[in-house]
Amino acid sequence: MRRPPGWFILVRRCLLVACDRMLCLCPVCLLAAVPMEPSFTSGDRTVIPDADTDLAPTPDGRIDDRGVRNRRAGDRAVAVPSTSGGSARRVKRTLTTAFSTLLAFQVLLGIVCLLATISVRSQVHNVVRNIAAERQANDEILVDMTNAETGVRGYLISRNQSFLAPYDTGTAALPARFATVEQHLPGDPRLRGRLAAERAEVSAWYRDYARPVIAGATPDPADGKRLFDAFRASQAAVADMLDRHREAKIDELNRTQVGTLALVAGCLVIGLVVGTRTAVVTTRRLVRPLTAVTEAVRSLAHGRLVTRPMPAGPAEVQEVGWSVNVLADQLDRVADERASAAARLQKANDELEAFSYSVSHDLRAPLRAVTGFSHILVEQHADEMSEQARELLNRVERGGQRMGALIDDLLAFAHVGRQELTKTTVHPADIARECLADLSAEQEGRHVETLVEDLPACLADPALLKLVYTNLLSNALKYSRGRDPAHIRIGSHAESGATVYFVSDNGAGFDSRYAHKLFGVFQRLHKSEQFEGTGVGLALAARIIKRHGGQIWADGKIDQGATISFTLPVAAPS
Amino acid sequence: MSVEGLDILLVEDDSNDADLTLYALRDEKVMNSVHVVSDGAEALDFLYCTGSYADRRPAGPPKVILLDLKLPKVDGLEVLKSIKDDPKLRSVPVVMLTSSQEERDVLASYRLGVNSYIVKPVDFKQFEDAIRSAGMYWLFLNRPPVRNSVGSAPRPTSGEAACRAEDASPHGGGL
Numbered sequence: 001m002r003r004p005p006g007w008f009i010l011v012r013r014c015l016l017v018a019c020d021r022m023l024c025l026c027p028v029c030l031l032a033a034v035p036m037e038p039s040f041t042s043g044d045r046t047v048i049p050d051a052d053t054d055l056a057p058t059p060d061g062r063i064d065d066r067g068v069r070n071r072r073a074g075d076r077a078v079a080v081p082s083t084s085g086g087s088a089r090r091v092k093r094t095l096t097t098a099f100s101t102l103l104a105f106q107v108l109l110g111i112v113c114l115l116a117t118i119s120v121r122s123q124v125h126n127v128v129r130n131i132a133a134e135r136q137a138n139d140e141i142l143v144d145m146t147n148a149e150t151g152v153r154g155y156l157i158s159r160n161q162s163f164l165a166p167y168d169t170g171t172a173a174l175p176a177r178f179a180t181v182e183q184h185l186p187g188d189p190r191l192r193g194r195l196a197a198e199r200a201e202v203s204a205w206y207r208d209y210a211r212p213v214i215a216g217a218t219p220d221p222a223d224g225k226r227l228f229d230a231f232r233a234s235q236a237a238v239a240d241m242l243d244r245h246r247e248a249k250i251d252e253l254n255r256t257q258v259g260t261l262a263l264v265a266g267c268l269v270i271g272l273v274v275g276t277r278t279a280v281v282t283t284r285r286l287v288r289p290l291t292a293v294t295e296a297v298r299s300l301a302h303g304r305l306v307t308r309p310m311p312a313g314p315a316e317v318q319e320v321g322w323s324v325n326v327l328a329d330q331l332d333r334v335a336d337e338r339a340s341a342a343a344r345l346q347k348a349n350d351e352l353e354a355f356s357y358s359v360s361h362d363l364r365a366p367l368r369a370v371t372g373f374s375h376i377l378v379e380q381h382a383d384e385m386s387e388q389a390r391e392l393l394n395r396v397e398r399g400g401q402r403m404g405a406l407i408d409d410l411l412a413f414a415h416v417g418r419q420e421l422t423k424t425t426v427h428p429a430d431i432a433r434e435c436l437a438d439l440s441a442e443q444e445g446r447h448v449e450t451l452v453e454d455l456p457a458c459l460a461d462p463a464l465l466k467l468v469y470t471n472l473l474s475n476a477l478k479y480s481r482g483r484d485p486a487h488i489r490i491g492s493h494a495e496s497g498a499t500v501y502f503v504s505d506n507g508a509g510f511d512s513r514y515a516h517k518l519f520g521v522f523q524r525l526h527k528s529e530q531f532e533g534t535g536v537g538l539a540l541a542a543r544i545i546k547r548h549g550g551q552i553w554a555d556g557k558i559d560q561g562a563t564i565s566f567t568l569p570v571a572a573p574s
Numbered sequence: 575m576s577v578e579g580l581d582i583l584l585v586e587d588d589s590n591d592a593d594l595t596l597y598a599l600r601d602e603k604v605m606n607s608v609h610v611v612s613d614g615a616e617a618l619d620f621l622y623c624t625g626s627y628a629d630r631r632p633a634g635p636p637k638v639i640l641l642d643l644k645l646p647k648v649d650g651l652e653v654l655k656s657i658k659d660d661p662k663l664r665s666v667p668v669v670m671l672t673s674s675q676e677e678r679d680v681l682a683s684y685r686l687g688v689n690s691y692i693v694k695p696v697d698f699k700q701f702e703d704a705i706r707s708a709g710m711y712w713l714f715l716n717r718p719p720v721r722n723s724v725g726s727a728p729r730p731t732s733g734e735a736a737c738r739a740e741d742a743s744p745h746g747g748g749l
Binding site: 362364365366367368369371372373375376397400401403404405407408411 | 588
């Protein structure tokens, strides 16, 4: 086999290198050509100017540079952290995927084209190589014929047999030469005709000149020259045709390769143009309006309910914008309603406060007149009255006192509801001991055994927690009045992760069927002749515990004592 | 002695409360030197010797003022502010005697310089004890400064200067 010619190797190498470079550069070209970050980052001001989005300001607001319309003049522009919007990012990812796919497709196209080129080139190369072999064989026919002619001419002059040696050699080689030429001859009928003509000229020379000379005749040398010249001309014609044929084949190869290269380059350029255009259009039409909507939603979520996105971009995105506007209107309305409800509530609360203030001040004055003057009457004019009249006046005074106590307790109850909590770490055991000391009058002349256990610290308003313990201990002392000894235990235990504080006694207890009524205002389970009280104490305690975020409940049975338990948030370890 | 003339000015709009207060003070030998006024404007007239009190004698300020908080016309806090803003009257002890337990009233009173704040109990026995203790304390235990030595640069405020004990009003000689 013959090696392909040097120029061919050179061309092939250049082609391979070029293809290789181009394929490597493609991704770089794509990445450089597509304006990835600026056009997708919402906060960046280098976004491609968007002529498609009409951002004309409306009479009732203005439009900021992100296409977000603010409803009221004077409001600050929407200040949203300029992180990339989630939707924009997703679109970017989609676009990146699309570009990668496009790139891969183009690479595949390039490889296919390359393989096709190589295949065509290899076929053409084979043809060219065969033509070269034929051309050589044709040249050797001329050499053999020249040898034969030389031998014949020598023999004609000398009639010496030895001069015929070149003739014999040339004649012997000729059939093989013709066979070689014919073997790979391309199917061109003109070429076959030319070769047949050459063969005919060779036969004519042998028939009309060489063989008669060898047979002893003496033909005219001019005939020999004419015949040989005819052969030479037809041989040159075959050679010329073979050369032209080969050149045509080489041209064909070159054309094929250039065409393939042009195809690949064209595909790449089209891909780049289409990809870039898609990116730009997507950015303009989709990402920017979407980013504007996203920012408006974020602004709404931050509580700026006056924000309204300006619907822009494709119909679907505009629809999202309009929907967000509707949602924002509704949110705004709800917020307005809530604000006015809060205002009404505040007003009601203020009125209630004014009422309780009024109660505090104005209701007690006439009550004091009732208790005061009935007291004075009993004190100053006792001897002018019957025993029964005195007793009735005493009852008037006691009624007034009781009403005063009720008013005071109610006011305290109302006050606890609106008082600010000042929470600190408190030690309930200390508070309980203080309360017991304050309630010492109630223990006078009685046998009371109190047990204050070690109690874990908790987070509470100390004054209010003291009010809780005062009420619970006062109740415990009151309802255990008939016991000797009365047992009062102040303790705690852990229950499912929380600390439960409790105050228990061995007093009169209560009917557990009515346990839920214990914590209601003015709810009493005992007659006031039996145990005095206003029925506010436990309600007050419950209100305080609930305001602390704790729970309170009661356990007990008639004549078997009562236990009031509550939970409080645990104090943070200091 | 004119300076000793008036012990207590009771500013009280509720006649029941006024009577009960007087009754509570009955044993303290001050009954004859308690003057009762029924609103804030009258109290200021009395203190500054203006209006219907332009000619009152003795003209000096009382030893102690028992002041209700909620009063018609001029309320107790305004009266208190007026007293404590006046260098002539500033040293007169003012005891708020009121039904209000509201913390904001207590705070406002102390901010204006009240000397004592007593919530009137509904129970008469407790009320009596409270009035008596306050009266006893401010009249007999408390030692006030020598008259006019407080407010070293006495200057009449807005033409309504407190009448001085020693200089009788020019128009006041008629009584």
